[in-house]
Amino acid sequence: MDDLRTSEAWRVFRIQAELIDGIETLNDLGPAVSIFGGARFKEDAPYYEAARATAGLLTRMNLAVITGGGPGIMEAASRGCFEAGGTSVGLNITLPREQHPNHYQNRSITFRYFFIRKLMFVRFAMAYVIFPGGFGTMDELFESLTLVQTKKIRRFPIVLFGTSYWQGLIDWLRTEMIPHQAIAPGDLDLFHLVDTPEEVTTIIGDYLTRCSQFEGDQRKGVA
Template sequence: MAHDMTSADQPRPDHRKGPVRLRGAQRPTSTTDQRLLDSRGPSDWVHTDPWRVLRIQSEFVEGFGALAELGPAVSIFGSARTKPDDPMYEAGRQIAAKLCGEGYAVITGGGPGAMEAANRGASECGGVSVGLGIELPHEQGMNEWVDLGINFRYFFVRKTMFVKYAQGYVVLPGGFGTMDELFEALTLVQTQKITSFPIVLFGTEYWGGLIDWLRTTMLTDGKIGQPDIDMLHLTDDVDEAVAWFVAKDS
């Protein structure tokens, strides 16, 4: 005798939305094509997370496309607040010019201060001067020495470009943004996400306290190892900074 299926026994219809399966109250009342072709309705969908994914994707595509043929490069970081009469401004300009003479393009955040100094050094040398800008509440804009500039909405996309297209970092005195880039690179090297990535800290008076703290606190407490500290090269000499970088990159 056939068994009468109750409503609880009935298989619930499902709806496929790409790789997502929806059942019950989660099933939509319209199709994706229908919503695309129907021009009526609210426009707040352009601010939703799925739409942001497309914007993120477009930023990666634009960045990869613009930098794919850049060749050997070094990312130089430092404070946007560095003044032109600051010795670190001139140091940044000289470091960039000498790296340009060694065949490297120079990548910065494209803003003022130490970034401008590095872009200036590369541009005056006749090399490739790259600026990777970011959308900020207080608009900085690209400095006049950027020859190839890209503006990003998302920090994590921009940070990927700094790492992916550089053979290493030179870090001048800077603030939170500079520290963020520095420690992200250190983490990526420590976890072997990137290899052979020289990092120069320029300015012993500025960075010396940080190195001391890493040794006496983090290393002593077993949170890092000596090879982690050895990733950093601290110097006040422009020629030494460039020579060390080139030697480690080769």
């Protein structure tokens, strides 16, 4: 029992250390967008190139790009940002397979715990762009929707890339979850569905403009 207590106590210290390291590493990051997507997409996949192009456009808007730091879509987004001369942040995770750091990160952290890593994604991003992916990608999508829906975080752009990939899920939300009153019809307005990198940047650019106008009104005392 004493060994168990000691182990659990040290786990708390490891969690605390990861949290502090993440905050200190990213505290001066500035405006950033988190880009998610599957690790299994190869370099010749259309979604890989789309993620690379999207990250490049966002970088040219003076935004940093945060990814999971691994292969596939994560590598594509890191690469697009890196090649455009931006700040490419990789929030890596220790996993038994699939996850290995890509070579396009100029700011990198490796996490042991998923929940600390997920906190960093949402804490330092002003938008999410979600490309096709697996369970991990779905986890990030639905966590972000839950946090916005329950007003635990500010409402920000959640952009799903790839109509053909996401449409079946969206149809299921509309035909099953809404009729069962599991979600409200308006909850489908919490995300955007796009097919081009330019659409992504338009949505995020509009959001940045609204934020700037709101901050200006606040300074002027406008309600």
